[in-house]
Amino acid sequence: MSPVTHFLTGRVLANTASLGRRDRALVTLAGVIPDVDGLGAIPDFLTRHSAHPLDWFATYHHLLEDLLGARGPDGYSWPVPYLMPFSRAWELIWHGQWALNAWPNFVVTAALLIETLYLAWLRGFSPPEMVSSRADTAFVETLRRWFPRRTITV
Numbered sequence: 701m702s703p704v705t706h707f708l709t710g711r712v713l714a715n716t717a718s719l720g721r722r723d724r725a726l727v728t729l730a731g732v733i734p735d736v737d738g739l740g741a742i743p744d745f746l747t748r749h750s751a752h753p754l755d756w757f758a759t760y761h762h763l764l765e766d767l768l769g770a771r772g773p774d775g776y777s778w779p780v781p782y783l784m785p786f787s788r789a790w791e792l793i794w795h796g797q798w799a800l801n802a803w804p805n806f807v808v809t810a811a812l813l814i815e816t817l818y819l820a821w822l823r824g825f826s827p828p829e830m831v832s833s834r835a836d837t838a839f840v841e842t843l844r845r846w847f848p849r850r851t852i853t854v
Contacts, residue, residue: 701805703735708812711827715819725830734765771797821847 701709710731714724740756747753771777779791798804820826821843829836 701734702800702809703732703738705805705809705812706732706735707827708809708816712812712815712819715816715823721825721829724825728827728830737765771799771802773799773801775799817843 707728708731710728711724713731714727719727737760738757740754740758740760743754744757765778765780777793777795777797779793781788781791783790816827820840824840826836826839826843828839
């Protein structure tokens with residue numbers, strides 16, 4: 701799944717309990733941990749023209765990745781080697797793994813985005829709270845202005 705999907709998964713999970721701002725941020729960021737191997741692209745990019753270019757992204761990306769929705773566009777099902785870097789003896793492979801750009805990933809991401817927005821509207825705090833209280837307040841106020849609470853009169 702994409703880093704956005706992982707982020708939203710963490711965010712929704714963080715809203716299932718009564719957590720403070722800091723703890724919600726930690727749970728949200730923990731949801732992105734499966735994609736931490738993608739950070740190898742930065743040193744690869746910075747050293748690509750050096751005498752000793754790094755190949756961390758190509759070597760490690762998807763070695764720590766999720767099992768469900770991350771098959772490559774070429775049809776290769778990425779195995780998850782749980783004993784790396786010590787051994788590749790125990791790898792999980794699921795041949796039903798859907799492609800990263802397949803419709804199930806888009807549906808899951810869209811559902812998580814809708815749930816994240818709904819929880820922000822309902823509870824009064826949103827992902828921007830991780831960087832700015834003012835941005836969070838503005839975001840929630842905008843959501844509530846666009847989608848006001850409806851009162852039913854009988």
